[in-house]
Amino acid sequence: IKDYKVVLVYSNPPVLPCISVIANLLFHTKIAFVSYDVYPEVAYASKSLQPGSLIDRVMKWINASLYARVSMVVALTDEMKNFMLQHRPQLDSSRICTIANWAHEKKIAPSAEAYHRFGYKEGQFVVSYFGNMGICQDMETLLGAIRKTKDNPQIQYLIVGHGSKKEQVSEIVHESPNVKVLDFLVGRDFEQAVSISSVSVVSLENGLMGTCAPSKYYSYLQGGHPVIAIVEKDSYLAKEVEQEEIGCFVEIGDSDRLAEMVKELQKKPDQIAQMGKNAEKLYNEKYQMQIGLEKYYEMVQKLLE
Structure with a gap:
C-alpha cells in the first residue's frame, strides 16, 4: 500500500477506514472516504448501539483519526453531505462532495x-x-x-x-x-x-x-x-x-x-x-x-x- 498515492476506502464495515489512516500515517497516502452510512449516528437511530459504550468510543476514535487526515469525503446524497458538514467539525465544503450510487443490474422487459x-x-x-x-x-x-x-x-x-x-x-x-x-x-x-x-x-x-x-x-x-x-x-x-x-x-x-x-x-x-x-x-x-x-x-x- 506504500506505493499508492490515493486509497479509496468505504464506511462498511466501520473499522475498515483504520487501514487508510495507517497508510496515511506511514506513507502519507491520501484518503478518499466513501460514506455509505454515517457511523455512529446510523447505529444510534436504529438502536443497535448505545452512546458511551465501548464500541461507540472506538467508532468515535476512528472518526477523529479519519476526518483529521481525509483528503476527500464522498456522500451519497446532498442530505448526507449537509449532515456530515453539521456533525463533523473537521470537515469543510472543500473536502466533501456528493456522488450517488447507481444500479448494477440490467434492465429487462417483463415476460x-x-x-x-x-x-x-x-x-x-x-x-x-x-x-x-x-x-x-x-x-x-x-x-x-x-x-x-x-x-x-x-x-x-x-x-x-x-x-x-x-x-x-x-x-x-x-x-x-x-x-x-x-x-x-x-x-x-x-x-x-x-x-x-x-x-x-x-x-x-x-x-x-x-x-x-x-x-x-x-x-x-x-x-x-x-x-x-x-x-x-x-x-x-x-x-x-x-x-x-x-x-x-x-x-x-x-x-x-x-x-x-x-x-x-x-x-x-x-x-x-x-x-x-x-x-x-x-x-x-x-x-x-x-x-x-x-x-x-x-x-x-x-x-x-
Missing part, C-alpha cells in the same frame, strides 16, 4: 416466463420491496397496507431480501393470500422480479435522515418503475419522488394512507406508465453509472494533482 417464475398473472398489480429488512428499514407500514388490501386479488405484493426483520415479515403470508416473501435474489432472478413490478417500495426508519440511502432506489429508477417512499416527510426521498413525479411519499406508520395509495394507483395505469417514464428519465439524467464514474475520476484526478 410471461418472469410472471410464471414468481407465480403472478400478467395484468396483476405487483407492489414489490427488495433489499434489507433490518433495523434501518420500516416494515410495519408496508405490512399494515398488505393486511388492508388482502381481499383484492388484483393487488399482489412481492417482498424479497433478508435481515433481522425477515422472520417477522414472513409471518404475513399466513394471514394475507396476496403476498410472497422470498430470499435475497441476484442476477437474472432479481432482474426478472424487478421487471414484473408495477410499483416498488423503499423505506427507512425514523431518525435516519442524512445517515444512509437505500441502494435499491436506483434499481427501481433504472427499471422505469414508480417508487413509493415510506420515509420522514422532510427527507430527500420524499421530496424527490414528488417533485420529479416518479411516485408517491407516505409517512412512516401511515399504513391506511399507503393502502389507499396502492388502490388508487392500481386503477390508474396511464399515471403508472408516466411515473415510470419519469423515473427512467431521472435515472439517465442524474444517477446512471457513467455519471458516477466520471465524478469519481474527476475526484481522484484532483487528489493526484
Whole structure:
C-alpha cells in the first residue's frame, strides 16, 4: 500500500477506514472516504448501539483519526453531505462532495416466463420491496397496507431480501393470500422480479435522515418503475419522488394512507406508465453509472494533482 498515492476506502464495515489512516500515517497516502452510512449516528437511530459504550468510543476514535487526515469525503446524497458538514467539525465544503450510487443490474422487459417464475398473472398489480429488512428499514407500514388490501386479488405484493426483520415479515403470508416473501435474489432472478413490478417500495426508519440511502432506489429508477417512499416527510426521498413525479411519499406508520395509495394507483395505469417514464428519465439524467464514474475520476484526478 506504500506505493499508492490515493486509497479509496468505504464506511462498511466501520473499522475498515483504520487501514487508510495507517497508510496515511506511514506513507502519507491520501484518503478518499466513501460514506455509505454515517457511523455512529446510523447505529444510534436504529438502536443497535448505545452512546458511551465501548464500541461507540472506538467508532468515535476512528472518526477523529479519519476526518483529521481525509483528503476527500464522498456522500451519497446532498442530505448526507449537509449532515456530515453539521456533525463533523473537521470537515469543510472543500473536502466533501456528493456522488450517488447507481444500479448494477440490467434492465429487462417483463415476460410471461418472469410472471410464471414468481407465480403472478400478467395484468396483476405487483407492489414489490427488495433489499434489507433490518433495523434501518420500516416494515410495519408496508405490512399494515398488505393486511388492508388482502381481499383484492388484483393487488399482489412481492417482498424479497433478508435481515433481522425477515422472520417477522414472513409471518404475513399466513394471514394475507396476496403476498410472497422470498430470499435475497441476484442476477437474472432479481432482474426478472424487478421487471414484473408495477410499483416498488423503499423505506427507512425514523431518525435516519442524512445517515444512509437505500441502494435499491436506483434499481427501481433504472427499471422505469414508480417508487413509493415510506420515509420522514422532510427527507430527500420524499421530496424527490414528488417533485420529479416518479411516485408517491407516505409517512412512516401511515399504513391506511399507503393502502389507499396502492388502490388508487392500481386503477390508474396511464399515471403508472408516466411515473415510470419519469423515473427512467431521472435515472439517465442524474444517477446512471457513467455519471458516477466520471465524478469519481474527476475526484481522484484532483487528489493526484
